[in-house]
Amino acid sequence: MAEPILEVSGLVKYYPLMRGILFKKQVGAVKAVDGVDFTLAKGETLGIVGESGCGKSTVAKLLCSLERPTAGSIRFKGEDITRLSGRALRAVRRNIQMVFQDPYTSLNPRMTVGDIIGEPYEIHPEAAPKGDRRRRVRELLDVVGLNPEYINRYPHQFSGGQRQRIGIARGLALRPEVIVADEPVSALDVSVQAQVINLLDRLQSEFDLSYVFIAHDLSIVRHISDRVGVMYLGRIVEIGRDAEIYDHPTHPYTQALLSAVPVPDPEAREHRERIILTGDVPSPTNIPSGCRFRTRCWKAQERCTREVPALAVPEEFRRTTGPAAHDSACHFAAEKQVVPPEAPGGHGNGPG
Ligand code: ADP
Numbered sequence: 516m517a518e519p520i521l522e523v524s525g526l527v528k529y530y531p532l533m534r535g536i537l538f539k540k541q542v543g544a545v546k547a548v549d550g551v552d553f554t555l556a557k558g559e560t561l562g563i564v565g566e567s568g569c570g571k572s573t574v575a576k577l578l579c580s581l582e583r584p585t586a587g588s589i590r591f592k593g594e595d596i597t598r599l600s601g602r603a604l605r606a607v608r609r610n611i612q613m614v615f616q617d618p619y620t621s622l623n624p625r626m627t628v629g630d631i632i633g634e635p636y637e638i639h640p641e642a643a644p645k646g647d648r649r650r651r652v653r654e655l656l657d658v659v660g661l662n663p664e665y666i667n668r669y670p671h672q673f674s675g676g677q678r679q680r681i682g683i684a685r686g687l688a689l690r691p692e693v694i695v696a697d698e699p700v701s702a703l704d705v706s707v708q709a710q711v712i713n714l715l716d717r718l719q720s721e722f723d724l725s726y727v728f729i730a731h732d733l734s735i736v737r738h739i740s741d742r743v744g745v746m747y748l749g750r751i752v753e754i755g756r757d758a759e760i761y762d763h764p765t766h767p768y769t770q771a772l773l774s775a776v777p778v779p780d781p782e783a784r785e786h787r788e789r790i791i792l793t794g795d796v797p798s799p800t801n802i803p804s805g806c807r808f809r810t811r812c813w814k815a816q817e818r819c820t821r822e823v824p825a826l827a828v829p830e831e832f833r834r835t836t837g838p839a840a841h842d843s844a845c846h847f848a849a850e851k852q853v854v855p856p857e858a859p860g861g862h863g864n865g866p867g
């Protein structure tokens with residue numbers, strides 16, 4: 516594996532939960548990110564998948580230094596960037612850029628496309644001499660497949676897919692090494708999603724980029740990711756090579772998510788059990804003890820209420836070894852059984 520460009524360890528972000536109007540008092544914490552570990556190799560794409568509210572955008576903001584973590588470290592090329600300030604913080608922000616989810620709300624409607632794409636140069640004037648910025652913006656438009664003549668148009672004059680291309684051009688303006696794309700195609704029509712994903716794929720090799728690609732749907736990240744991490748309630752519960760995750764998921768949550776992904780082949784569809792999770796995702800202000808997934812898990816046993824499962828699979832049960840090894844935060848990850856036992860009233864969860 517190539518050297519890691521990002522190493523995330525024990526990453527935590529809690530937001531204070533306040534009550535009261537006159538006398539505000541902290542009554543708890545929203546545990547948006549609650550112990551996330553992963554590495555991103557240079558040139559690699561790591562997909563991060565999970566339901567709405569599981570902490571994906573918070574991870575994205577932490578990686579891009581738009582928020583400071585409550586605990587944990589983020590190493591960029593070996594250097595912890597979570598305690599930086601001033602010039603050093605600005606330098607690292609240049610290198611790790613975000614592409615936002617919704618191109619309809621993330622682009623200022625009163626700015627021209629040229630000003631939007633060139634705005635990073637206002638924030639980082641050292642990145643490009645003033646006289647060269649228009650030329651660079653035109654080049655960026657061309658790079659993302661838009662006509663450079665559109666430089667004076669406004670966002671409303673573009674389609675959703677074109678607006679996301681503008682957002683991507685903006686993300687590239689400072690020539691970053693890492694791009695964190697937070698659900699970059701979720702707001703787009705299915706018909707244009709693939710075009711934007713293909714563009715990101717092409718830009719990756721053209722500009723030597725490493726990607727963290729966030730989505731709420733496993734089927735979207737499959738095409739672009741080398742590895743995939745599945746998040747649940749502030750934590751990564753399973754992570755590995757994409758084929759490992761898709762073909763041999765070992766965490767019950769991943770198994771349930773995958774069972775909901777449409778299968779084009781009718782024969783395969785026949786043979787697949789749909790796993791329907793019961794109950795709601797617990798509140799991030801009140802995370803279950805032990806395994807945080809146990810309240811919805813059909814495999815849960817008493818041990819799961821006490822012991823937090825580590826994101827690791829015992830060596831003897833690994834399907835692969837070395838850097839490609841596939842980790843799963845489940846006490847029963849080594850068990851073969853994938854489908855929950857048939858229970859009256861359908862596939863329910865185990866003890867709550
Ligand atoms: P996702 O992107 O996976 O939908 P987020 O990272 O946006 O999830 O949010 C994770 C959790 O943290 C949610 O419960 C959300 O309400 C909460 N949260 C996010 N940002 C803040 C904030 N600034 N203050 C308080 N709670 C927040």
Ligand code: MG
Pocket residue numbers: 571572573697
């Ligand atoms: Mg989000």
